[in-house]
Amino acid sequence: xxxxxxxxxxxxxxxxxxxxxxxxxxxxxxxxxxxxxxxxxxxxxxxxxxxxxxxxxxxxxxxxxxxxxxxxxxxxxxxxxxxxxxxxxxxxxxxxxxxxxxxxxxxxxxxxxxxxxxxxxxxxxxxxxxxxxxxxxxxxxxxxxxxxxxxxxxxxxxxxxxxxxxxxxxxxxxxxxxxxxxxxxxxxxxxxxxxxxxxxxxxxxxxxxxxxxxxxxxxxxxxxxxxxxxxxxxxxxxxxxxxxxxxxxxxxxxxxxxxxxxxxxxxxxxxxxxxxxxxxxxxxxxxxxxxxxxxxxxxxxxxxxxxxxxxxxxxxxxxxxxxxxxxxxxxxxxxxxxxxxxxxxxxxxxxx
Amino acid sequence: xxxxxxxxxxxxxxxxxxxxxxxxxxxxxxxxxxxxxxxxxxxxxxxxxxxxxxxxxxxxxxxxxxxxxxxxxxxxxxxxxxxxxxxxxxxxxxxxxxxxxxxxxxxxxxxxxxxxxxxxxxxxxxxxxxxxxxxxxxxxxxxxxxxxxxxxxxxxxxxxxxxxxxxxxxxxxxxxxxxxxxxxxxxxxxxxxxxxxxxxxxxxxxx
Numbered sequence: 001x002x003x004x005x006x007x008x009x010x011x012x013x014x015x016x017x018x019x020x021x022x023x024x025x026x027x028x029x030x031x032x033x034x035x036x037x038x039x040x041x042x043x044x045x046x047x048x049x050x051x052x053x054x055x056x057x058x059x060x061x062x063x064x065x066x067x068x069x070x071x072x073x074x075x076x077x078x079x080x081x082x083x084x085x086x087x088x089x090x091x092x093x094x095x096x097x098x099x100x101x102x103x104x105x106x107x108x109x110x111x112x113x114x115x116x117x118x119x120x121x122x123x124x125x126x127x128x129x130x131x132x133x134x135x136x137x138x139x140x141x142x143x144x145x146x147x148x149x150x151x152x153x154x155x156x157x158x159x160x161x162x163x164x165x166x167x168x169x170x171x172x173x174x175x176x177x178x179x180x181x182x183x184x185x186x187x188x189x190x191x192x193x194x195x196x197x198x199x200x201x202x203x204x205x206x207x208x209x210x211x212x213x214x215x216x217x218x219x220x221x222x223x224x225x226x227x228x229x230x231x232x233x234x235x236x237x238x239x240x241x242x243x244x245x246x247x248x249x250x251x252x253x254x255x256x257x258x259x260x261x262x263x264x265x266x267x268x269x270x271x272x273x274x275x276x277x278x279x280x281x282x283x284x285x286x287x288x289x290x291x292x293x294x295x296x297x298x299x300x301x302x303x304x305x306x307x308x309x310x311x312x313x314x315x316x317x318x319x320x321x322x323x324x325x326x327x328x329x330x331x332x333x334x335x336x337x338x339x340x341x342x343x344x345x346x347x348x349x350x351x352x
Numbered sequence: 353x354x355x356x357x358x359x360x361x362x363x364x365x366x367x368x369x370x371x372x373x374x375x376x377x378x379x380x381x382x383x384x385x386x387x388x389x390x391x392x393x394x395x396x397x398x399x400x401x402x403x404x405x406x407x408x409x410x411x412x413x414x415x416x417x418x419x420x421x422x423x424x425x426x427x428x429x430x431x432x433x434x435x436x437x438x439x440x441x442x443x444x445x446x447x448x449x450x451x452x453x454x455x456x457x458x459x460x461x462x463x464x465x466x467x468x469x470x471x472x473x474x475x476x477x478x479x480x481x482x483x484x485x486x487x488x489x490x491x492x493x494x495x496x497x498x499x500x501x502x503x504x505x506x507x508x509x510x511x512x513x514x515x516x517x518x519x520x521x522x523x524x525x526x527x528x529x530x531x532x533x534x535x536x537x538x539x540x541x542x543x544x545x546x547x548x549x550x551x552x553x554x555x556x557x558x559x
Binding site: 094337 | 402405412415526531533534539559
């Protein structure tokens with residue numbers, strides 16, 4: 001960790017200083033080889049369009065999977081994959097989606113249904129996260145842990161199941177970029193292009209303009225991906241935020257969250273994104289910025305349990321004491337929440 | 353780190369139907385939605401299926417409690433050709449069928465995947481009825497919030513019904529209330545008045 005800190009270039013150090021922190025915060029964002037990812041099964045549909053939609057979404061998610069710290073330029077902040085499954089789930093439900101993610105050793109599933117139209121396709125997509133399970137990772141970075149008063153407070157993602165805004169895409173786009181056998185992979189070293197007919201595992205490790213950098217069979221390729229409505233959709237952006245957070249690329253979480261908040265207007269998702277951003281800042285010890293995000297979320301819904309949980313966590317992390325504000329937020333949480341969440345139970349004990 | 357090799361394995365959840373007393377059962381009825389422009393085919397069953405899948409997913413998107421799940425599972429979305437087309441017919445349905453929570457009927461535009469529905473929700477004899485007209489059910493490129501508006505109406509009806517039944521705020525009402533409040537905060541200019549009505553009522557219901 002220390003070696004990695006010392007090895008940073010002057011430019012990277014300057015960038016860190018500009019962010020108000022140097023080596024301390026780096027401890028929260030370290031290089032790691034843990035893999036996180038989402039499964040994208042074919043969307044439920046009357047025709048093959050469900051396959052194409054899923055593959056287009058899978059490719060779109062891939063473009064967000066850079067392992068690079070956007071501030072320091074350090075690479076290797078975890079691995080992330082999006083895995084396409086060329087079959088629809090037998091049952092379209094969050095329970096089935098969580099099970100599918102877990103069975104694949106991944107953290108979530110992007111799933112949904114597609115309705116072909118005369119001039120396009122309408123889709124309803126969801127993101128379902130699996131409950132924490134024993135996997136091969138050294139650390140579950142989507143869980144924010146804080147030691148306080150002899151207790152370990154663990155806070156997971158703001159929501160485990162999300163319905164995105166329904167969206168429409170042109171048939172042309174879905175057919176051109178949803179059909180995996182027609183996507184061109186161009187080698188980075190030689191420029192030679194080819195297609196693949198099989199959905200083998202590939203790992204995206206960066207993005208340049210509209211191109212994803214993909215490693216497949218130990219060879220690195222560029223995959224062109226047009227900057228279309230799908231790439232700008234909340235499906236891709238929100239999933240990218242979750243994956244960056246889960247892999248521990250907290251500065252990327254902040255960057256993607258900033259972009260999301262500029263573009264997307266759905267209040268529920270904006271609240272979640274503000275909470276991801278707050279957590280990322282707080283875990284980087286940037287508490288002023290963390291509070292700005294939490295306050296914005298509180299203004300949107302000051303009685304939502306997930307907002308109150310993040311506000312409490314930010315307060316406890318920054319003050320390291322049960323302040324009046326932490327106590328007041330906790331009391332509101334306990335009034336609003338059913339009390340079944342492990343975090344709420346711990347908070348209940350804390351304020352007793 | 354050991355490489356993870358994803359395994360395709362899809363499980364089917366065998367979900368048993370919960371036992372629900374008749375007086376607690378509430379239904380969302382979807383009536384006829386004939387295609388526009390001379391298309392006489394009825395898209396009501398399609399819309400009912402769309403809403404059934406959507407509403408089935410909802411409990412998992414809220415703060416989960418056993419009581420909430422049980423309450424929400426007691427609701428079904430049913431296609432009924434004669435649910436009513438005119439406001440008078442739709443209101444009449446509430447008197448005929450005491451299980452009625454919400455009725456939608458209207459027209460369907462396949463090209464842009466949108467349905468304009470007249471929506472009635474609530475139980476007239478119990479201090480709760482709201483009429484909405486020209487409500488988009490599905491999605492249009494320039495109006496993605498349409499489907500969310502229907503979701504809001506459904507949650508609002510469920511909240512009002514739960515309040516009427518005196519169900520637990522923490523266990524049943526609060527999770528729906530949180531989501532409804534956020535949906536009602538979305539900016540939909542064409543629904544501004546209706547959203548304001550719902551927002552004010554949701555505030556009033558907050559303990």
